[in-house]
Amino acid sequence: MKPDSTTKLWMYDQMLKSRVFEREIEKIYMEGKTPKFDLAKGILPGELHISAGQEPCAVGVIPHLTEGDWVGSTHRSHHVAIAMGIDGYKLTAELFGKKTGLCGGYGGHMHLYDKDKNFSTTGIIGEGLPVGLGAALTFKKRGSGNVAIAYIGDGAVNQGAFHETLNLASVWQVPLVVIIENNGWAVSVPASDSTSTTDNVARAATYGIDGAVIKNNDPYQIYSAAGDAIERARAGGGPSLIEIKTRRIEGHFMGDAQQYRTPDEIAEIAENDPIPLFHDTLIRDSVASASELDQMKENVQADIEDWIKFARDSEYPTPDDALKMVFCN
Amino acid sequence: MVKKFKIKWLGEGEGILSQWFFEDGGAVQEDDVLCEVMQDKVVIEVSAPTSGRLEVVTAEDDELEPDQILGYILCD
Amino acid sequence: MTNNSGRKLNMARAISEAIAQEMRLDENVFCMGEDIRHVAGIWGHTAGLHEEFGDERIMDTPISETAFIGAGVGAATQGMRPIVELMFADFFGVCMNSIYSAAAKTHYMSGGKFNVPMVINTAVGGSYGDAGQHSQCLYSTFAHLPGLKVVLPSNAFDAKGMMIAAIRDNNPVVFMLHKNLLGVPFLGDERRATSMVPRELYEVPLDKAKIVREGTDISLISLGASLYHCLDASADLEREGISAEVLDLRSIAPLDREAIIATVAKTGRLVAVEDDYKSYGVTAEVIATAVESDISLLRSAPQRVAYPDVSVPFSPPMEKFCLPDKHDIVAAAKRTF
Numbered sequence: 001m002k003p004d005s006t007t008k009l010w011m012y013d014q015m016l017k018s019r020v021f022e023r024e025i026e027k028i029y030m031e032g033k034t035p036k037f038d039l040a041k042g043i044l045p046g047e048l049h050i051s052a053g054q055e056p057c058a059v060g061v062i063p064h065l066t067e068g069d070w071v072g073s074t075h076r077s078h079h080v081a082i083a084m085g086i087d088g089y090k091l092t093a094e095l096f097g098k099k100t101g102l103c104g105g106y107g108g109h110m111h112l113y114d115k116d117k118n119f120s121t122t123g124i125i126g127e128g129l130p131v132g133l134g135a136a137l138t139f140k141k142r143g144s145g146n147v148a149i150a151y152i153g154d155g156a157v158n159q160g161a162f163h164e165t166l167n168l169a170s171v172w173q174v175p176l177v178v179i180i181e182n183n184g185w186a187v188s189v190p191a192s193d194s195t196s197t198t199d200n201v202a203r204a205a206t207y208g209i210d211g212a213v214i215k216n217n218d219p220y221q222i223y224s225a226a227g228d229a230i231e232r233a234r235a236g237g238g239p240s241l242i243e244i245k246t247r248r249i250e251g252h253f254m255g256d257a258q259q260y261r262t263p264d265e266i267a268e269i270a271e272n273d274p275i276p277l278f279h280d281t282l283i284r285d286s287v288a289s290a291s292e293l294d295q296m297k298e299n300v301q302a303d304i305e306d307w308i309k310f311a312r313d314s315e316y317p318t319p320d321d322a323l324k325m326v327f328c329n
Numbered sequence: 330m331v332k333k334f335k336i337k338w339l340g341e342g343e344g345i346l347s348q349w350f351f352e353d354g355g356a357v358q359e360d361d362v363l364c365e366v367m368q369d370k371v372v373i374e375v376s377a378p379t380s381g382r383l384e385v386v387t388a389e390d391d392e393l394e395p396d397q398i399l400g401y402i403l404c405d
Numbered sequence: 406m407t408n409n410s411g412r413k414l415n416m417a418r419a420i421s422e423a424i425a426q427e428m429r430l431d432e433n434v435f436c437m438g439e440d441i442r443h444v445a446g447i448w449g450h451t452a453g454l455h456e457e458f459g460d461e462r463i464m465d466t467p468i469s470e471t472a473f474i475g476a477g478v479g480a481a482t483q484g485m486r487p488i489v490e491l492m493f494a495d496f497f498g499v500c501m502n503s504i505y506s507a508a509a510k511t512h513y514m515s516g517g518k519f520n521v522p523m524v525i526n527t528a529v530g531g532s533y534g535d536a537g538q539h540s541q542c543l544y545s546t547f548a549h550l551p552g553l554k555v556v557l558p559s560n561a562f563d564a565k566g567m568m569i570a571a572i573r574d575n576n577p578v579v580f581m582l583h584k585n586l587l588g589v590p591f592l593g594d595e596r597r598a599t600s601m602v603p604r605e606l607y608e609v610p611l612d613k614a615k616i617v618r619e620g621t622d623i624s625l626i627s628l629g630a631s632l633y634h635c636l637d638a639s640a641d642l643e644r645e646g647i648s649a650e651v652l653d654l655r656s657i658a659p660l661d662r663e664a665i666i667a668t669v670a671k672t673g674r675l676v677a678v679e680d681d682y683k684s685y686g687v688t689a690e691v692i693a694t695a696v697e698s699d700i701s702l703l704r705s706a707p708q709r710v711a712y713p714d715v716s717v718p719f720s721p722p723m724e725k726f727c728l729p730d731k732h733d734i735v736a737a738a739k740r741t742f
Contacts (some may be wrong), residue, residue, distance in 0.1 A: 035345040035392060037370040037591045038533075045534025045721055097720030108536040108719025123538040124496065125468050158467035159499060186468055188444045194467035255370045255591055260443040319726035322718045347590055348599065350413040361412065365590065372590045
């Protein structure tokens with residue numbers, strides 16, 4: 001399964017959007033936090049987990065989704081949110097903790113929820129897996145043809161919830177696709193030290209489900225594998241596991257000095273940045289010209305700056321709004 | 330004879346002396362962490378190169394220049 | 406034991422020193438947890454340990470809390486003295502069985518045959534924008550369960566002594582690290598938590614509260630970061646002619662009920678303060694302790710100042726609204742007059 005030219009251009013556009021967004025947000029995050037780095041200070045408090053390098057994992061999968069599909073992501077989710085077309089103004093405002101944010105300021109960067117897109121994220125490793133299982137179960141019960149996509153990292157494969165979810169998804173034969181964004185690191189612990197299998201896709205067979213591994217962060221291969229898995233799930237063919245060997249360009253969180261990574265590794269990652277590689281692919285395959293791609297970048301920059309302005313100008317919630325939202329009516 | 334040893338701030342760019350763990354005149358042992366310097370999200374611990382008595386030169390919360398003297402250790 | 410080392414440590418360093426000194430004495434002590442080798446467990450409290458003790462005794466784990474905390478229980482029953490990390494107390498959900506069933510109940514259910522000499526380190530507290538899943542305190546969630554000791558030191562001196570006591574204790578100890586007090590540079594700056602720390606080994610008991618400010622008119626009873634808000638409130642109250650006594654609980658389970666009753670007997674007025682969710686909490690337990698001993702000790706209704714019963718919101722004005730501060734404590738104190 002190959003993406004058509006329109007999809008290819010869309011992919012590049014979304015990758016650019018994610019990357020430009022992350023770069024702008026990184027700068028804003030540091031406002032008010034120097035010279036003494038303090039998470040509580042500045043206009044973007046709390047933690048921030050940058051998705052730079054992992055953009056293919058989003059753009060390869062999202063084009064296959066239809067209305068009603070469920071997507072769960074993690075603490076590192078901006079690339080997925082953007083590719084899903086989550087309102088950029090509301091997304092940015094949520095990071096700023098503004099009333100106009102996606103969740104009214106209640107959730108913040110790690111807890112993004114969009115009801116219309118059926119999208120949610122969590123800061124607890126593995127938490128989204130059983131939740132995705134439940135969404136998939138519902139789709140099967142209703143015969144809706146929808147699928148649930150659960151994104152996790154390589155750290156999550158060692159959580160009990162991963163094994164319970166895969167087993168049960170297989171027993172129930174539900175339309176769940178689990179996508180492992182394997183960037184090789186769980187904060188400072190390399191997968192080689194924590195995980196008994198080199199390729200997590202090997203675990204799929206243990207649970208009697210289909211598995212695929214993409215070893216090089218390539219958007220087209222991800223598109224193909226995801227397309228197959230999602231089509232199969234919609235047709236009642238049960239769950240799948242897709243492992244993507246991707247790359248985390250930055251540290252685990254903003255403020256992580258990454259002293260546990262070697263300079264060679266960091267250099268290698270920069271050389272294999274998926275966006276310049278994809279840029280060259282598009283030109284080589286005559287999908288677009290260099291000047292067209294440059295224009296896309298300018299447009300993206302302008303959009304992101306608009307989102308940021310909206311977020312900056314928006315109001316905060318009233319302090320005692322904190323007491324609402326515990327229960328619904 | 331009193332030997333003085335400098336404790337320098339060897340960083341590049343902006344830094345801030347975050348906290349002293351000894352008072353001026355305090356007795357320090359070699360390898361004790363004397364103070365913490367924050368530079369660009371990283372905490373740098375400045376350790377005593379030798380044992381002796383600490384003389385504080387730069388105060389807490391002062392912003393630092395590269396190569397700035399933070400203090401001296403006096404040893405007899 | 407006098408504390409005249411002339412040397413200050415922040416709480417994270419005091420804890421890593423305690424662990425290192427005990428590990429040198431007892432080869433059965435070892436550590437398991439996420440990111441404890443190269444980034445000092447995130448909070449800095451395992452700094453220097455891997456360089457000294459290596460992979461055999463400082464073991465990075467996968468994100469498998471049920472497995473490695475449960476493994477800690479097993480190793481402890483076999484004579485080891487493990488220190489295991491629950492990086493954020495908020496993560497207890499994925500592994501609580503290993504803690505509240507395996508660790509807490511083994512000694513009791515075995516009629517005293519097996520014991521579990523294990524320390525579970527876990528970081529608590531918010532105020533820096535980490536939102537609903539990374540900012541909780543959960544003091545009473547753990548303290549409620551029989552068989553667990555639960556402690557929360559407020560300063561570096563107590564932290565070192567309590568860590569040594571916890572490692573030597575033959576029971577499971579949940580050792581809470583308040584994020585605002587560790588001296589982690591990117592998590593705020595309560596300088597008073599950094600204190601003089603003796604170079605030698607010493608213990609601080611795990612079941613004794615401590616008076617940190619003497620007073621005569623009202624008792625402010627608290628723990629962790631809230632303790633410092635009580636000290637700030639005391640300074641304000643002093644200016645208005647009210648002399649506040651401040652008690653640092655230090656231990657949540659077992660609770661030093663004698664110390665609570667003694668200070669309330671002295672002053673007759675009580676405000677209990679915590680940064681955990683209000684209902685069913687430590688402050689409720691403090692008040693129950695005071696009231697059920699002898700209601701006539703109290704001249705007025707006791708007050709509690711706590712986090713409201715809501716998840717921790719992300720947005721700064723909302724989070725600030727929820728966090729107890731000295732103004733809330735002063736207002737509560739005045740309500741007792």
